[in-house]
Amino acid sequence: EVLLEESGGDWEQPGGSLRLSCAASIFTFSAYAMSWVRQAPGKGLELVSVISGSGDNTYYGDSVKGRFTISRDNAKKAVYLQMRGLRAEDTATYYCARLSGPFYSDYVSFDSWGQGTLVTVSS
């Protein structure tokens, strides 16, 4: 069974920074692209960022481009989201989700999800 566990969520002031981590219990971790998907309180799902299995390619949603950075450490089976310049609208539960293949493309789906970590941005 695929297990993903997020950590690092916290309260932060506008303009601050946070780093989220996702630990995976996947044997062939590098064979899968990984992503961060967020959900604001009472709202729908929004794709934040994706990183390919090798780490060579990344994708960012328009709302976080230039502020967030995704990275991964295949030896540690972990993926990270460095968040800078936080805004109130970044307040959400952030889910780590595995994609169904090593590359980010139209044919993949988000096939395993962690339980999420809450980020609150408020003064």
Next chain:
Amino acid sequence: QSVLTQPPSASGTPGQRVTISCSGSNSNIGSNYVSWYQQLPGTAPKLLISRNSQRPSGVPDRFSGSKSGTSASLAISGLRSEDEAGYYCAAWDDSLSGHVFGSGTKVTVL
């Protein structure tokens, strides 16, 4: 405002068939695969349907997906109380070069 439009709510009685629509455009649903996700109250989303109509292992065959043109549908047959949840569609959008999610539909079992 989501690129993919879903009805905010749907409902049915136990045993009934409920269908949820997901409307998009040629740049997303019209030319790419659709996936569906179930989110039970207070829990993380779960993949229900991939590549328009494929059920992952463990997903009951009461759930089925289809696509026609720029719209997709998720059908739940033999509705059960444990199906009460939020349901989201998703598809790759060519203009964004990334996935977009639908606005979500809350299914209530009466």
